[in-house]
Amino acid sequence: MIDREELRRKKQSEWEKEIAKLHKNVPRLGEIADRVAYLSLNVLKETVRNKNNGDIKDIDSEVKALLAERKAILVSLGLDESVYEPKWDCPICKDLGYVRPGVVCECVLKEMQADRESISGIYGTLREKRFTNFSLKYYSNPENMEQKVLVCRQMVQKIIAGEACDNLLFTGDVGRGKTHLSLAVANEVMDNGKNVIYRRMNDLIEEIRGAKYDGKDEEFLKRIYDCDLLVIDDFGAESSSDFAKSQIRILVEERNINNKPWIISTNLDLNMINELYSARIADRLLENARVFAFEAPRSIREILREERLQQ
Ligand SMILES: [Zn+2]
Structure with missing residues (x-):
């Protein structure tokens, strides 16, 4: 600030x-x-x-x-x-930060929102992933997908209201819209003044390592444990080192205990998570979570790319 x-x-x-x-x-x-x-x-x-x-x-x-x-x-x-x-x-508050005692100026609110956005890891086109531009038509079962989207919207409302909610584990092949839907939740939660952290798994592990051992941004550790919503994308993609395993386990356990919601996306199925990580991690992931399979015959990302080329 x-x-x-x-x-x-x-x-x-x-x-x-x-x-x-x-x-x-x-x-x-x-x-x-x-x-x-x-x-x-x-x-x-x-x-x-x-x-x-x-x-x-x-x-x-x-x-x-x-x-x-x-x-x-x-x-x-x-x-x-x-x-x-x-x-x-700011001509409104003459840079005091408040309009009158006890009333914060909008310049402070804007600054806080800008801070939230810059630490969230959601920027550029990632900010454009919304419920409104999430299309159901590419899915094998659009009605079923619609129900999942509805649960995501409810999750947003609950986080904004500070109520406990189920965590979400998104599974499915690459390009099936997992990132888009998790960001739709994250963006809406963040727009409502809540703290969100979004990271791809590998980046998350690297940042944890940096904060723990290289003295980089130690606040980061606090944020991933405390934020109102944590989104981990590409879980299990490459990183299944012992360090990654233990950090993810502790992080998920802590957040579960404290009723802090998360969304995790992965290309792995539960058996693979069991094998690559451990039964304990798989258990923690399923403890308070709903598992949403993203099933579409083809990569939506590829279809969209083709559609753009044809235009
Ligand atoms: Zn002001």
């Missing part, structure tokens, strides 16, 4: 330098500024003493005349009154 106090200090000092330069070039503007400051202080004093309304009116009209003169000078220089305000990144 941006250090807003630091940012404001910087903007303030840049602005003071600009004003000093301006007043040096156009001394009359400096005189006006000093006089207005002096008069404003007098108004304050008179108001506190609560007398002499006439004096306050005189001061008021002098201030008005000075400000009109200032405006005319600024216009002649091609400037306007905004030079007398620091150049805030």
